Amino acid sequence: MVRRDDWAECETRAGEPGGELAPGEARFRIERLALTSNNVTYALIGEQIGYWRFFPAADGWGRVPAWGYAEVVDSAADAVEVGERFYGFWPMSSEVTLEPVARGRTVVDSAAHRRELPGLYNTYLPAAAPDTETEELLSLVRPLFTTAWLLDDYLALEGFRGAATVLVSSASSKTAAAMAWCLAQRSERPHVVGLTSAGNKEYVAGLGTYDEAVAYDDIASADVAGPVVLVDFAGRPGLRTAIGDRFGPEFRWLIGVGITHAAGAAELSGGAAAESEFFFAPTYLERRTAELGAAELRGRIGAAESAYVDAVARSWPIQRVAGPDAVRQAWLDQVAGHADPRGGVVLTFAQEPLE
Ligand SMILES: NC(=O)c1ccc[n+]([C@@H]2O[C@H](COP(=O)([O-])OP(=O)(O)OC[C@H]3O[C@@H](n4cnc5c(N)ncnc54)[C@H](OP(=O)(O)O)[C@@H]3O)[C@@H](O)[C@H]2O)c1
Structure with a gap:
């Protein structure tokens, strides 16, 4: 959790132990998240653009969102089953409960507090079986x-x-x-x-x-x-x-x-x-989706992204950060501008990075 008015002040807090899910909810274990300046910008413009509203926190505090992968560990929702994995927008936390509904090949978090926020951030893409190297790169890229x-x-x-x-x-x-x-x-x-x-x-x-x-x-x-x-x-x-x-x-x-x-x-x-x-x-993205159609646009961006990963990102050094204390330090380093532009930081709240 990060103080909304001073994002250098941050702490990790133990959440409530996961209780029984309400119908329509699913619990996700967050496996890996990319950390870049983009996340600091989310905190900086959290009020104006609404980034604090995705994952509510106690008064005066915020949970900074980040992109990465998570696995369903409990489900009372028709849209997802235990063991399924998704790429998308998560809080910097070890777990989160969403209200996923199916939309085409994707699922969308239908929680009331997210409905007004841009759809791109509420959409979760199914992920194949875990492949550490690819997922670390894609979380960043x-x-x-x-x-x-x-x-x-x-x-x-x-x-x-x-x-x-x-x-x-x-x-x-x-x-x-x-x-x-x-x-x-x-x-x-x-x-x-x-x-x-x-x-x-x-x-x-x-x-x-x-x-x-x-x-x-x-x-x-x-x-x-x-x-x-x-x-x-x-x-x-x-x-x-x-x-x-x-x-x-x-x-x-x-x-x-x-x-x-x-x-x-x-x-x-x-x-x-x-x-x-x-x-x-x-x-x-919404404008180009309307002009080109979602499938065409996804195809064009996906092809370019694959070429970029193969030509450039595959050689990036990845710094793996594991455990709450190390995550906190990585956040502070990013805020202070000490992060090296070469490669990228991928974090998890688990004590050991997932292999
Ligand atoms: N508008 C949008 O829709 C949109 C979408 C995606 C990203 N963005 C924004 O694009 C920006 C780049 O994000 P990124 O994740 O690609 O960044 P990144 O890879 O983490 O960028 C690192 C670079 O940012 C500069 N920098 C970072 N922290 C700094 C600090 N504390 N003081 C001075 N310079 C610092 C340095 O570049 P230099 O030395 O070269 O200045 C550093 O090498 C972010 O602000 C992000 O929010 C906007």
């Missing part, structure tokens, strides 16, 4: 790659609004790096420049998917052609202003996506861009 693919799709549909350069902040983040990989698959696209912290510049340059890596402090002097679009994953104070100062009216378009640098005061206003917007993946 899937939520972020989907956003990356959708951003690439959106930029291309818009013809990049005529930009000569796509600037990408927090270029070392997994979502940004996956978007750059998607852009790199296109035969025609603008120059793609990764903006990053000085300490991550070498890493970003070595990814091979950005045409160039530039440290935040060098933006004023870097050799970058306008007009530019900024895809902003950082929300870093001063960055949008610095880009506005450098490019003037050629700062054509700003797409706000994330706030990895928001431990202080995030810069979330439009800056000096001619046009600016916030990109929310679930909303754009």
Whole structure:
């Protein structure tokens, strides 16, 4: 549990022992969860976007959601049976009780407190028999790659609004790096420049998917052609202003996506861009689902995701974190920005990681 007004304050608490389930409920044992900056952002915008409402907690506290895998350990619901496993959106906990109902090949949590929240987060996909390596990778890759693919799709549909350069902040983040990989698959696209912290510049340059890596402090002097679009994953104070100062009216378009640098005061206003917007993946996903059909869209994203896993993510070093104390420390490290962008953290509340 994390204090909603200070997410560096956190503790693990023993829950009530699981009692008898009401009709329609099922209990899931949560096996593995990915931890990235994305989860810190969930806490940061928990009030505005509603991330605290998925898994209610005691007054003033929140349970931060995370993506991963869980197994049904008790069921009084028709939709799921004991032993079935699902990928989806879980609390950072060892167990959770949902009210699953079948929807096509998936199940959806129909609990009243989640009905108003975006459907993407309430949908659980059946998982095959446990395969540790694949599930660890997919816990990390899937939520972020989907956003990356959708951003690439959106930029291309818009013809990049005529930009000569796509600037990408927090270029070392997994979502940004996956978007750059998607852009790199296109035969025609603008120059793609990764903006990053000085300490991550070498890493970003070595990814091979950005045409160039530039440290935040060098933006004023870097050799970058306008007009530019900024895809902003950082929300870093001063960055949008610095880009506005450098490019003037050629700062054509700003797409706000994330706030990895928001431990202080995030810069979330439009800056000096001619046009600016916030990109929310679930909303754009709904739009493209309506335009292309769910099966077509799932097929396109799934094919690209498989290619990305094989080409890039398979080689990621995975840091396995097990047990409540280690999970707490991993969360604090992530909040403090000490997490290494190479690879990823996968956690479980069990004392030993599942093999
Ligand atoms: N709008 C949407 O629908 C949507 C969907 C998915 C993700 N997102 C957002 O995209 C962002 C990236 O998420 P991710 O999970 O891909 O990130 P990640 O892989 O964990 O990113 C790590 C990078 O973020 C920066 N960073 C992290 N913590 C920091 C700190 N405390 N201080 C300074 N820099 C820090 C560093 O990059 P640099 O040194 O390169 O800056 C670091 O290498 C998040 O804000 C996430 O919520 C938004």
